[in-house]
Amino acid sequence: MQVRVPSFRHSWPKTVSSGHWLDILHQVKPQGTIPLNGTEAPEMNQVVTELREHLVTKRYFILIDDIWSISAWDVLNSVLPENDLGSRVLITTCISDVAKCCSTRPIDFIHQMEPLSKEESKTLFHEEAKRPAENELLKMCGGMPLAILIAAGRKSAGLAEPEIRERRILSTSDQCSASDGMRMLLRMSYDELPAPLKSCLVYLSVFPEYYTIKKDRLIRLWIAERFFLGRREENLWRTGESYFNELICRRLIQPVFGYEDGQAVGCVVHGVILDFIKTLSREDNFATTSADMRSGLTPWYPIRRFSFDCCIKEDEAGKLLPGTLHLSSMRTLQVCGRVGWTTLLTYPKVRKGKPALRTFKFLRVLDVEDNGILRSHHLKGIGGLILLRYLGLRGAAIHELPGEIGKLEHLETLDVRRTNLRNLPASIAGLERMVCLLIEDTVKMLGDILMMQGLQEVSTIRVDNVKSLHKVVELLVRSGRLSVLGLSFDGLDPSVDSARAIVDFLKVVGHSNLRSLSLHCLGGDLVGQLNLCPPYQLQRFELTISGAILGSTAFCMATCVTHLNIEISQLGEQGLSIIASAPHLILLKLVSSGPAAAMTDTHSSSRRQRRRVIICSGAFPCLKVFWFTCKAGGNELQFDRGAMPRLRGLRLHFNALETLSLYGDFEFGIEHLSSLTRIHAAIGCEDATAPEVELAETAITEQVCRISSANTPTIEFSREKPGMFEGEKKSVGPLTETVTTITKKRRLSRWLITQYEMMQRALCSCSCTGRRSVK
Structure with missing residues (x-):
């Protein structure tokens, strides 16, 4: 493990x-x-x-x-x-x-990582910045890959070099260490940022180290903090996205990619960069964290933003809140973790019966996402936070919201996803400044939602009858600001009236200002009755079809569908060609719940002779991400040359034994996916032997290595029910999920692979019974 x-x-x-x-x-x-x-x-x-x-x-x-x-x-x-x-x-x-x-034992081994050579530094800089680097700049980097990437980020942003020339005397000095060069580069990159972007960067100091920060959450927090202004909310969102991308371009944050249309879904901050950001935060009293307080860096002046990382015991948490702190004047409160929330709410000591939240009357942002210890009674007195703009309760263990939440007249964002909520208080309908309402389909739709005409984003409204769908239609007609909408049709009867109501809804969408529409749990029976009218102005149109659909069913796909989640009971080339007819499809999650149509070949005398379903050349011309799961076991797809020419992310889920038994090999034609950058193969190990699982991993790796392109695909293998190889048969038994990552790199990246291989050899050279450590 x-x-x-x-x-x-x-x-x-x-x-x-x-x-x-x-x-x-x-x-x-x-x-x-x-x-x-x-x-x-x-x-x-x-x-x-x-x-x-x-x-x-x-x-x-x-x-x-x-x-x-x-x-x-x-x-x-x-x-x-x-x-x-x-x-x-x-x-x-x-x-x-x-x-x-x-490394105190004889079998332990220390591997000293060496800095990049001059030539390797030049190659890395050229690959990242697409232009040559000056020798003086590379000297400042000191052979550190992170410093070179930051310098390349400045170059790729089209920045001039006068600041570098002014500091050359420092960078060429023999007394200038590599860490000094890193700090100078970070300071130069920070000084060149516009003032709003500086605030956005320093705000990252409120998150713990190596914490994955979701992109949408971060942009909403930036907006709530008023780091940048705009006339319309959609302009604010575009500005936030541009700032997020700018920080990635400058290598100040590291993007985190999901298997969702190939876009960054979040970011992490490198430890060295985070230390620099925290230094800036402390200098300007921008934010205070509980980690600062544990290390004795408690400020003696009022705290503006407070981040409480609850990874300690309750009694230790109480010691972090001395009476000298002026928490009552803070404008942002963020709690990361589960322990210590009640301690924070009971400070400072208030007279009996007075809700603790009313003490923080200047709060603009209250973010307690994924706090499993938060209960509904902890929100008592929240109506006193009249300046609150952002309330993030996602993942909290609450079952209801207090009615006094209707007093938050400045509230703009409410996130109550992944909670136990089933109803929203009626007082929410009176919040005229509410822009973003994030709920799940388990929450009953608010009857007075038509009064909230300032909404810009709503997800996900549950539509279980025709009447509730008519309310949504009326909201679209009356509201000119709604741009993001998510609907769930779970529980909607597949009747003619339901199909007609959905068609009428889509017609209204075609004349609205929506830029993103998500329709979830749309029954397969309803799909066959629809003639979807394409709303052309949509930037994102996500369609999730519940229930298996026959591959030969000629249902009409909307021409502007961009994200499609669908299950087909019998996979065939005819069904795939129908799905491929959506010209703007960029993400496809396809589940095959039965044997492929190609398996019905009566001329096949052996199970090993069964033919896979072929994705032909030119199919899915715009697809960027493809998930395929075969519930029947064996992977039944094969990619032909020229198929999915823009595909960047591929995720396959299949059973090793079934695939080998039905088709005799693991040749999926992955080498024909010329634009592929990452692949995740989830291999089911049930009843499979160790050599069979290893054969599948080896075959996929070899196919990826045969891709003839300039890309550097990354392979991830996960074993669905893996385990230790036990006994002479070496069967794969139950264990926790193990992920193996293999990266194929070219040019300079071979240096990193060489370093990794050296550590691998050190591992192999150690005796089987010892433990070792590597620096």
Whole structure:
């Protein structure tokens, strides 16, 4: 098993808390007896005991990333059991003393990462910036890949070089270290940003290290903080997107890609860059975090923005809130984690009976996303936050909202997705400034939604009868600002009246200002009755069809469908050609619930002779992301040369044994996907042997390596029900999901692969019974 331990930068034994151990435990043992989202913090001894008992009989490979203290390693090492099963521990650190402490045994090995050479630095800069670099600039980078990427980001943004020339005397000095060059580059990049973008960048300091920040959430927070202004909300959103992309272009944030139309869905901040951002934040009293307070950096003046990272015990959390802090004047409160929320709400001490939230009367932003300990009664007194613009309760364990929420006359964004809500209070209809209402289809549609004509984004409204759909139609007719709408038709009867109502709705959409429309759970019976009228102005049209549809059913697809989720009961080339007729389709999630039509060939005398369904040349000309799941087991698709010419992301889910039994090989024609950049193969291992699973992974890897293009595809393999290879048969038994990543790189990237291969050889050279660490 492979486990990635969260970073322990600037940590000491107390910070290696039960939260850290619980995260590790649920990686190696998802069905652990200690719940991950419990209402109370578990005892550390309980978590550590269960973790040791689970690992003592297992062969494990654990990666501990970015340790900055010897004491943190001592705590971690005391929990990892010694065994004779060939377990390994891989550690990364920037401190040589920590590396030496982690490598005290003869079989341990330290690998010293060397900086890039001059030629390698030039090659990397040229690949990223698409232009040559000056020698003085490369000297400032000191051979550090991150510094070179940041410098290349400045070049790719078309920036002039006077600032660099003014600082050349520093960069060429023999006393200038690599870290000094990094700080100078970061300061130069920051100084060149416009004032609003500077605020957007420094705001990232409120998130914990290595935290994946969702793009949509971040832009909404920027808007609520008023970092930039605009006449219309849609202009604000476009500005936020442009700022997000600008930070990516400058390499100040790292994009996180999902398998959703190939676009970045979020970002993370590199630890070095985050340290620089936090320094800027402290200098300007921009934001204060609980990590700052733990390290003794508590400000003595009023706090403007407070980020509370609850990874510690409740009693320790209470010590972080001394009476000298003026939390009552803060404008932003963000809580990351589960523990400590109640402690925060009970500070400062107020007289009995007074709701704690009323103390923070200047709050503009209250963001407590994924806080499983938050309950409905904690929101008592929220009506006193009359300046509140953003209320993020996504993932909270609330079952109702207080009626006093209608007093929040400045509230613009309300996110209550993934909660236990079933109804919204009627008072919400009076919030005239509400722009973004994010709910799920389990919430009953508000009867007075027609009064909220200022809405710009609503998702997802449940439509379970014709009457509720008529209300949505009337809202579209009366509102001129609604641009993003999501509807769920779960529970809608497949009648003629329902089909007619949907057709009327789509006609209104064609004359509205919508730019994004999502229709979920549209029954297969309804699809066959529809003649979808294409609303051409839509930038995104997502259609999710529930229930299996015969591949030969000639249902009419809307010509502007961009995202399609569909299940077909019998996959065939005719059905695929119908789906491929959507010219603007960029994402397709296709599920085959039965055997392929090509399998019915009566001339086939052997199961190994059955023919796969071929995706022909020119099919899906605009598709960028393709998911394919075969419930019948074997992967029945094969890509022909020239198919899906723009495909960048591919996800395949199939059973190794069934595929090999039905078709005799794992040749899917992946080498014909010339634009592919990443592939995720989820391989079902049920009843399969180890060689069969390895054969599937090897075959896919070889096909990817045969792609003749300038791309550098990344392969991820996940085993659906993997396990340790046990016994002489080496069958794949049950275990937690293991992900193997293989990256094919070219040119300079070979340097990184060489470094990785050196560490791999070091692993293999160690004895089977020892553990080792690598710097």
